[in-house]
Amino acid sequence: MKSQKLTISLLALVMGCLIFGQNTLKEFTIVNENALEIHIKVQSRTNEIFDNLVKIRRDFHKHPELSEQEKRTSMKVASYLESLGLEVKKGIGGYGVVGILNTGKPGKHIAWRADIDAIATDIPDVFDFKSNNDGIRHICGHDVHTTIGLGIADVLSSLKQNLTGTVYFIFQPAEEKFTGAKAMINDGLFDMIEPDEIYGLHLSPSPSGTILTKPNNIYAHRTKIEVAYKNADQKDEKINYTKELLSGLQTYDSKSGFWDDRNILSPELGVNSLNSLYKNYVAVRSDFYIDETETYLKIGAIVDASNLDELNAYLESIRKEIKHSKFSNDLLSAEFSYVLGENKSPMNDEFLAKESMNTISRVYGKQNVLPMYGVAPGSFGDDFTFFQKHTPGVYFFLGGSNFEKGIIAMPHTPNFMVDEECIETGVNYFSSMIVERLKN
Ligand SMILES: [Zn+2]
Ligand SMILES: [Zn+2]
Structure with a gap:
């Protein structure tokens, strides 16, 4: 392992x-x-x-x-x-x-x-x-x-x-x-x-x-989700908006103890509990990164997903939201890639x-x-x-x-x-x- x-x-x-x-x-x-x-x-x-x-x-x-x-x-x-x-x-x-x-x-x-x-x-x-x-x-x-x-x-x-x-x-x-x-x-x-x-x-x-x-x-899909815009105006607004969007759509409850390692194997909430916290989730880590050149502005975060369907649905919602926002015309892409290069x-x-x-x-x-x-x-x-x-x-x-x-x-x-x-x-x-x- x-x-x-x-x-x-x-x-x-x-x-x-x-x-x-x-x-x-x-x-x-x-x-x-x-x-x-x-x-x-x-x-x-x-x-x-x-x-x-x-x-x-x-x-x-x-x-x-x-x-x-x-x-x-x-x-x-x-x-x-x-x-x-x-x-x-x-x-x-x-x-x-x-x-x-x-x-x-x-x-x-x-x-x-x-x-x-x-x-x-x-x-x-x-x-x-x-x-x-x-x-x-x-x-x-x-x-x-x-x-x-x-x-x-x-x-x-x-x-x-x-x-x-x-x-x-x-x-x-x-x-x-x-x-x-x-x-x-x-x-x-x-x-x-x-x-x-x-x-x-x-x-x-x-x-x-x-x-x-x-x-x-049997492990989470650990991916990086990256939203890329044309690097035009409203940079700070785009960054704040995207951070909020990425975190707002995640599916676990922040008060549930999701990131507490001790829960992963607990009988009540762990991976082999029927009521597992770790079924059907998308979880976004809060340490966002910004990558910027003259032409583009990328905002990304590490995202863990329990399965590909959840991940794809999450990504689709993000694209949809941005397309209905005032940054719609500047959106270049919203994609995920595996953190380790592949699954x-x-x-x-x-x-x-x-x-x-x-x-x-x-x-x-x-x-x-x-x-x-x-x-x-x-x-x-x-x-x-x-x-x-x-x-x-x-x-x-x-x-x-x-x-x-x-x-x-x-x-x-x-x-x-x-x-x-x-x-x-x-x-x-x-x-x-x-x-x-x-x-x-
Ligand atoms: Zn091993
Ligand atoms: Zn090992």
Whole structure:
């Protein structure tokens, strides 16, 4: 996850407020006995390899590597995949690795993606198994993502006889720089593999044992809206008018606590509450900027929108208002552009998001699969979205916190920690999900 800095207050509140159902891995509500049997096999294999997966995760944690320098990590990934008997392709778009599990039977092609890079930071590690590489740490949890990817590859390899079709395991470098996914694609990834669907996850501060997702974008569209006029007279008036117009049309209530980070994950108002503050909104940041030359005057602001429809409607109202104002003749344009050059939010396929959540709910309990109703404002993103432009798929948040133990899995924070039980959750849930997707 590429993310902005989050305040400590958010962590405190996450700890205080989130009360979710406990992990109930052993409870099945599936009625089809054959279906049940394969998920028991998934769980028992996950159980067998769990201790080793924890060792693998700690090894990655002790040897973090920066984006585009993931030499050791990719070597370890490749040799693990080879040990499972998978066909392995290395050096794709840098240190990208792909493992191919071909069941030898015709069927669907499903891809799973994990990211493998770490982050530069001078803040010392909080774990016993500290980073051996000065100034580099896994504080975005990609050590866990990589381990879960290997775990799923192991579990599904052990079930090869029971499966049809093909599963691809994509280990992507340089997510933190937003360059890895594109590099793999440009290096011919989709000539080597032909997935019908693609899935991936990111750790989140929700409790270990839970997952979250939603259809469409899972982060806000962070854009810059800019209104350009001919730079004629009435400059100050135009500036004041436009500032008022941009702020006046926004859809959230300024007294609602929208910009209070602590609300983003709160049970009453947060992204996975039915009454979320973060559904269907356009929010304008108050720090406007002015850009001026002899010919034009531009007034702009950063705008977060929950979805494209809201954003487009907002822009349309602005154009309409200005066209009916006394500045109508001077208006050159009113447009939005993405702050990061393009939309960096994963864009989940609507059908697959619902299907995959239903599948995991059926096998592992509805209380552990939390729908998201809103998206947080801010400049978050994941270049998983570039894979989704090619192949429909779903990006999940995997809970990694354990509040009782004081473990808060908030990526990019100095005390980022992970409840390693979430490795088991990730391997179980998503192995089962892929098993079911292969059947369809
Ligand atoms: Zn990340
Ligand atoms: Zn990150």
